Amino acid sequence: MGAKLERFGPYTFSRTGTQAVWRPALPEKEWQAAHARFESTNEENGGHFQFRLEVLPRWPMQYKELKFWGEYLPHAI
Numbered sequence: 001m002g003a004k005l006e007r008f009g010p011y012t013f014s015r016t017g018t019q020a021v022w023r024p025a026l027p028e029k030e031w032q033a034a035h036a037r038f039e040s041t042n043e044e045n046g047g048h049f050q051f052r053l054e055v056l057p058r059w060p061m062q063y064k065e066l067k068f069w070g071e072y073l074p075h076a077i
Helices: 028-032
Strands: 002-008 011-017 036-040 047-051 058-063 066-071
Touching (some): 002 028
Antiparallel strands (some): 036 047, 058 066
């Protein structure tokens, strides 16, 4: 299984993905700079994020004219 590098507003996250079958297009330093990386485990929810850099619990995002909040719930991860 490969990995995905995803950007949500100002934050970048790395996580495994069953459809990520190709080699990463970005250099390794981009992957190492991710704010958090998902660690797969035998936990009930499949794993947890390992944070390397600070991520605010809530941040503004926008797609075209749609404005919304990005959010993670520390107690749910």
